Amino acid sequence: MKIKYNFAFFDEGSKREIRRATLKAVSIPGYQVPFASREMPIGRGWGTGGLQLTLSLIGKKDVLKVIDQGSDESVNAVNIKKLINRTTGVTTTDNTHEASLIQSRHRIPEVPLEENQILVLQVPLPEPLRAVQPSEYVTKRLHAENEYSGAWLMLFEQIVKFGKVSTGADHPVLVHDRYVMAPSPIPRFDNPKMNYSKALILLGAGREKKVYAVPPYTKVKSLAFEDYPFEVEDVHSKKCRLCGSSGAYMDEIIDAKTGETSFQCNDTSYCLSKLNNQSVLKASALDINRW
Structure with a gap:
């Protein structure tokens, strides 16, 4: 019902x-x-x-x-x-x-x-x-x-x-x-x-x-003091392992088997849009090369 x-x-x-x-x-x-x-x-x-x-x-x-x-x-x-x-x-x-x-x-x-x-x-x-x-x-x-x-x-x-x-x-x-x-x-x-x-x-x-x-x-x-200004997390030194972006807030991913550390965009929609744009650019490049 x-x-x-x-x-x-x-x-x-x-x-x-x-x-x-x-x-x-x-x-x-x-x-x-x-x-x-x-x-x-x-x-x-x-x-x-x-x-x-x-x-x-x-x-x-x-x-x-x-x-x-x-x-x-x-x-x-x-x-x-x-x-x-x-x-x-x-x-x-x-x-x-x-x-x-x-x-x-x-x-x-x-x-x-x-x-x-x-x-x-x-x-x-x-x-x-x-x-x-x-x-x-x-x-x-x-x-x-x-x-x-x-x-x-x-x-x-x-x-x-x-x-x-x-x-x-x-x-x-x-x-x-x-x-x-x-x-x-x-x-x-x-x-x-x-x-x-x-x-x-x-x-x-x-x-x-x-x-x-x-x-x-x-x-x-x-809120911040003059001699200790407000600072955000360091994101520019990290790149997303999926889309390659930097400057976005990242999740730290640790491989359980190898112990290696990688980073991934926390905003999944943002990451997916970057991947889709890259796919479109690659498809366009392939079309140009064919011509």
């Missing part, structure tokens, strides 16, 4: 409530807006916040792309894509250029986003001050007072201990010169992509019941 759902799973009242929270988040860049997080058919911590944002915003004409840690074909990405597709019937794609709505976990696509696109990021821990202050009441007051010495202290302790800032992911950012924000567990490599992004970026935390946003063309600056 086929079960019938309302379009995009949620009832219309739930969608309106999430949209109101989203509108407030867009109006106050970087500010964490509470919302009534719903129960979802996936476990909390696996993308319920981003999924709720997507389901509240998606329309029948949208083209959807879902990625999880750079992959379009991971178990989590495939299952979320199936849920949205079965309750909306919208077109899905693996091509970043074609998508109007992109839901992602832990990555921002390598391909630069455009004005007609919305990127939804799933966030496990939205509070950048939680490591230094466990009280929600106190962190809200610190945000109101623009008091972010705790975030700076975390970075300073890393410098004292390791000689450099050692954040691998979720490096805090200052949005619109006002709110310090946790940019989801994206690698430092992706932080600069948020600065004056053409696309609307929405971040949702289902377990923590928060939504916040970076509107298009908004200043986003990664």
Whole structure:
């Protein structure tokens, strides 16, 4: 028996409530807006916040792309894509250029986003001050007072201990010169992509019941000291073993038999597009040689 759902799973009242929270988040860049997080058919911590944002915003004409840690074909990405597709019937794609709505976990696509696109990021821990202050009441007051010495202290302790800032992911950012924000567990490599992004970026935390946003063309600056400037991971010295690209965020692959190390583009769609372009160029060269 086929079960019938309302379009995009949620009832219309739930969608309106999430949209109101989203509108407030867009109006106050970087500010964490509470919302009534719903129960979802996936476990909390696996993308319920981003999924709720997507389901509240998606329309029948949208083209959807879902990625999880750079992959379009991971178990989590495939299952979320199936849920949205079965309750909306919208077109899905693996091509970043074609998508109007992109839901992602832990990555921002390598391909630069455009004005007609919305990127939804799933966030496990939205509070950048939680490591230094466990009280929600106190962190809200610190945000109101623009008091972010705790975030700076975390970075300073890393410098004292390791000689450099050692954040691998979720490096805090200052949005619109006002709110310090946790940019989801994206690698430092992706932080600069948020600065004056053409696309609307929405971040949702289902377990923590928060939504916040970076509107298009908004200043986003990664926290850093003058004598220890912000630096992304070294990617230019690495080449993808499949497409040969450099300058993209890479996964390190270790051969279990030989112990040899190689690298591969983390964004599988980006890697595939590079391979397809190379195939087209080779085919064109063969045609020219025939003539």
